[in-house]
Structure formats: structure tokens, C-alpha cells
Amino acid sequence: MDSFLSRKRPRLSSPELSTSQKSSQPDDSTDMKLAILLSLFPVIKQDELLDILVSCDGSVETASKMLSAQATVDTPFTKKRTAPVSSLGMQTSLSSHVFTTAEDGTMKPINEIAKKRRPPPTKKGQTLHLYSPEDIAANTPCTIVHNFLPTHAANALLEELLDESKHFQRYDFQLFNRTVQSPHTHAVYVSTPEEHRQQTSEYTYGGTYRSNVRQATPKLRSVSKQVQTVVNEEIQKRIRDIYPDGKKLQYQSSNEWKPNAAFVNCYDGPTESVGFHSDELTYLGPHPVIGSLSLGVAREFRVRRIVAQREDEASEEAIEDKSTSPSSRSTESQNAWAARADAQGQISIHLPHNSLLIMHAEMQEEWKHSITPAQTISPHPISGNRRINITYRWYRDTLHPRYTPRCRCGQHAILRCSQRKQESRGRYMWMCYAGFAPGKEGCTFFQWAEFNDDGDPVWENKQIDDVAPTLANFSASQ
Numbered sequence: 001m002d003s004f005l006s007r008k009r010p011r012l013s014s015p016e017l018s019t020s021q022k023s024s025q026p027d028d029s030t031d032m033k034l035a036i037l038l039s040l041f042p043v044i045k046q047d048e049l050l051d052i053l054v055s056c057d058g059s060v061e062t063a064s065k066m067l068s069a070q071a072t073v074d075t076p077f078t079k080k081r082t083a084p085v086s087s088l089g090m091q092t093s094l095s096s097h098v099f100t101t102a103e104d105g106t107m108k109p110i111n112e113i114a115k116k117r118r119p120p121p122t123k124k125g126q127t128l129h130l131y132s133p134e135d136i137a138a139n140t141p142c143t144i145v146h147n148f149l150p151t152h153a154a155n156a157l158l159e160e161l162l163d164e165s166k167h168f169q170r171y172d173f174q175l176f177n178r179t180v181q182s183p184h185t186h187a188v189y190v191s192t193p194e195e196h197r198q199q200t201s202e203y204t205y206g207g208t209y210r211s212n213v214r215q216a217t218p219k220l221r222s223v224s225k226q227v228q229t230v231v232n233e234e235i236q237k238r239i240r241d242i243y244p245d246g247k248k249l250q251y252q253s254s255n256e257w258k259p260n261a262a263f264v265n266c267y268d269g270p271t272e273s274v275g276f277h278s279d280e281l282t283y284l285g286p287h288p289v290i291g292s293l294s295l296g297v298a299r300e301f302r303v304r305r306i307v308a309q310r311e312d313e314a315s316e317e318a319i320e321d322k323s324t325s326p327s328s329r330s331t332e333s334q335n336a337w338a339a340r341a342d343a344q345g346q347i348s349i350h351l352p353h354n355s356l357l358i359m360h361a362e363m364q365e366e367w368k369h370s371i372t373p374a375q376t377i378s379p380h381p382i383s384g385n386r387r388i389n390i391t392y393r394w395y396r397d398t399l400h401p402r403y404t405p406r407c408r409c410g411q412h413a414i415l416r417c418s419q420r421k422q423e424s425r426g427r428y429m430w431m432c433y434a435g436f437a438p439g440k441e442g443c444t445f446f447q448w449a450e451f452n453d454d455g456d457p458v459w460e461n462k463q464i465d466d467v468a469p470t471l472a473n474f475s476a477s478q
């Protein structure tokens with residue numbers, strides 16, 4: 001395994017730190033805090049920002065003051081880096097490790113290899129860089145198709161979306177008591193007037209209706225059809241080659257995947273990014289599949305597994321259960337969360353122009369993903385420093401807000417999956433949206449979500465609890 005490229009990730013400890021400080025905050029808030037610091041200090045490496053954040057006991061304010069002070073005296077934190085840290089273009093492959101030739105000389109099918117592939121190829125604190133489709137399929141919940149569109153079609157779509165990106169906006173998200181803007185811009189595209197009406201007056205996002213919904217261009221619509229075909233093929237391959245007994249996952253839809261919304265992001269320059277998150281399940285349902293097309297500048301897509309808490313961490317969780325928001329957790333419990341977040345390291349998937357990444361059904365519940373800020377990028381001949389990303393999504397009719405529960409605030413509840421707590425891991429729940437919305441306190445609404453095998457909601461036998469499990473138990477979604 002030495003031949004694959006790995007890079008040390010944040011040093012979560014330093015000689016000055018006490019044991020309780022050796023790791024950082026809870027998974028969600030660490031990423032949010034890092035996102036803020038990155039937007040304030042874009043030339044500083046993410047790893048260093050994390051170190052500083054940890055040394056400031058997780059206080060963004062203290063870290064920010066310290067960094068501002070440092071900036072005036074040009075410390076190592078603020079020196080411009082000349083070394084090209086970006087490893088884009090360096091080819092590494094795990095294929096020689098994961099593909100074995102059988103005694104009769106034939107290649108073993110990928111499912112046999114996947115069964116043998118233990119333990120996970122990443123290590124705590126390290127990043128494994130993957131480039132080849134075989135490695136990505138075997139080691140992550142994703143598949144990649146390079147050179148997806150004919151060159152002229154990819155370039156034409158990129159040009160069209162660069163023009164569209166004039167209308168993109170940053171969205172707000174909540175960081176404790178502050179409202180923070182996304183470190184990239186975006187807009188949502190739909191094809192029909194009815195879908196436009198639904199997106200702007202029925203589906204909610206963060207407690208409000210979306211305002212930046214636009215009419216899909218003919219090119220976006222035609223590419224959507226091509227994405228649909230390939231994603232459905234890849235879903236079937238994944239089921240056949242990777243999933244246990246060649247069967248779809250429980251709650252994964254057995255219907256054809258039919259995208260009806262395209263979220264388009266623009267990352268203008270190397271520091272624009274999106275922090276670690278899972279995509280919101282509310283309208284996509286459990287085990288959704290998402291098709292993600294990259295255009296323009298190549299960037300790194302990082303994924304990491306969500307690690308369940310160990311049994312000996314239960315007492316700490318009991319303390320957390322009394323709190324109502326992640327921000328009220330103790331530093332020690334925050335540290336434990338960060339240590340778990342990094343327990344299995346990260347995998348970096350390199351996304352060149354015109355590559356289609358399929359996030360398969362196990363992705364959102366079991367993994368988190370991000371676009372990390374880059375130290376260096378190679379400008380693209382058409383887009384310069386910009387990267388455009390389109391995620392094609394399938395909003396399911398059965399999860400239209402006319403059917404889903406409302407919380408005590410009178411708003412549509414959001415669907416979340418318990419990702420960390422051993423006893424409830426993998427269970428779904430409807431919760432008040434407001435714990436995750438800018439400036440909102442929220443109510444304690446909580447209801448277990450029940451689904452049939454196809455992931456369509458079952459509404460009988462509602463069980464409503466008065467006290468919500470702490471939001472701390474669930475990872476941030478977007």
C-alpha cells in the first residue's frame with residue numbers, strides 16, 4: 001500500500017496542548033468553524049487553521065484575533081506558500097493492490113475484491129488521493145466517468161453556465177449565533193413552470209423558500225437526460241458488483257432514477273469551497289443517488305466515513321443529550337467528536353473538467369463530502385480559475401411537503417438520519433428545521449420516520465416524542 005499517495009492531515013495535537021485539547025470540536029461545528037476561518041484567511045492552509053482552532057479551544061473569535069495579529073507580523077501562518085501543494089495531475093493508483101489476477105489468469109470481479117478489501121485503505125490523519133475509476137469504485141461510495149460528454153458539448157455547457165453564474169448567489173447558513181455565507185455561489189435549475197412553482201413556493205430550504213431558482217437551459221436539460229442514462233447504468237453495476245448478494249440497499253428506490261432538479265455551484269478561485277457535509281435527505285429520501293458533473297478547473301472532492309461513537313463514549317453522549325444545540329457541548333466532548341471525525345482519514349477524488357461523479361445510495365448516510373480549498377489550481381482555458389459543478393437530483397413525489405410532517409413552529413420538518421449514535425445509527429427522523437437555520441431557535445419536534453423497502457414514507461403508527469434527541473447526534477446536511 002506504499003505506492004499510493006497520502007498526505008498528513010491536521011496535527012490534532014501539539015506539545016503545548018493538554019490531553020483534552022488534542023482534538024477539536026464536534027464534527028459539524030468544526031467544519032463550520034473551519035469554513036469561516038477559511039473565508040477570513042484564505043491563504044492559510046486548512047490544516048494549520050484547524051491546529052489554531054484547536055489551540056484556541058474551538059473559539060473562532062479567539063483564533064481569528066490571533067490570526068489577524070499574526071498577519072501583521074508575517075508569521076509562518078501567513079507566509080505565501082510557493083510549493084505546489086496541489087497534487088492534481090500526479091497519477092496514483094491502487095489497482096495493483098485491489099485487483100488481483102486469479103489462478104486461471106482472469107481478473108477477479110470487483111465484488112470479490114471489495115469483499116477482500118479490509119481494513120479500509122485510509123489511516124487516521126491521512127488523505128489518500130485516488131484518480132482511477134477502478135480505485136474510486138472499490139474504495140469509496142462513488143463512481144467516476146471521465147470525459148463524460150463530447151468535448152464540444154462539455155465546453156459549450158461550461159461557457160453557458162459561466163454566463164449564468166452572474167446570477168448565482170451565496171446562501172446563508174447558521175454558525176451558532178451567527179449567519180455565515182457559503183464560500184461559493186449557486187443557483188437551482190428546474191425544467192418546467194410547475195417545478196419552478198414548487199421550488200419557489202412549496203419546497204423549503206432552511207425554513208424559507210428558495211429565491212434563486214432558474215429555468216434550465218436547453219443544454220442543461222439535454223445533459224440531464226445523458227446523466228440519467230449513465231447514472232442508472234452505474235446504479236445497476238454497483239448493485240450487481242458491490243452490494244451484498246447483488247441486491248439494492250434497503251430503502252434505496254428500485255425505480256428508475258429521474259433527476260428533476262439541478263443545483264449548480266460556481267467556485268471562483270482556489271479558496272472557494274464547500275465544507276464537509278451530507279446532502280439533505282428531506283425531499284430526496286433515504287439512500288438517494290446524485291449525479292455530479294464537474295466543468296472547468298479541476299478540484300479535489302474529499303470524502304470521509306462517518307464513524308459511530310464507541311461504547312465507552314456513551315456517558316459523554318448522555319451529557320450531550322441534555323444540551324439543545326452543538327454549541328452548548330463541552331470542549332472535551334467536542335474534542336471527542338473531532339477525533340472520531342478523522343478516525344479513518346480522508347479520501348481525495350480528483351475531479352477534472354467533464355467528469356461525472358456518481359454519489360451512490362450509501363453516500364449521504366454513511367459518508368461526508370467536501371470541496372477543499374486548494375493551494376494551487378491549474379487555470380482552465382475556458383473558465384480561468386473557475387469551476388462549475390452541477391448536481392442532478394431527484395425530488396421524490398412521495399416526499400412532497402404536502403405529505404411530510406410540520407413541526408411546532410408550523411414549518412415543514414426536515415428528514416435526517418442518525419449517523420453516530422450506535423443504538424439509533426441508520427434510523428431516520430423528522431425534526432424541526434430551525435436548529436439548522438440562520439437566527440432560529442427551533443422547537444423540539446421529533447418523529448421517527450418510517451419507510452417501505454423502496455424508501456417511500458409510511459405514515460401510519462406515528463410515534464411522536466416530546467423531547468428531540470440532541471441535534472448534536474446528527475451531522476450537518478446541506
Ligand SMILES: O=C(O)CCC(=O)C(=O)O
Pocket residue numbers: 263265274279292301369370371389391478
Ligand atoms: O462541487 C461539488 O462537487 C460538490 C457540491 C456539493 O456537495 C453540493 O452542492 O452539495
Ligand SMILES: [Fe+2]
Pocket residue numbers: 277278279369478
Ligand atoms: Fe453536497
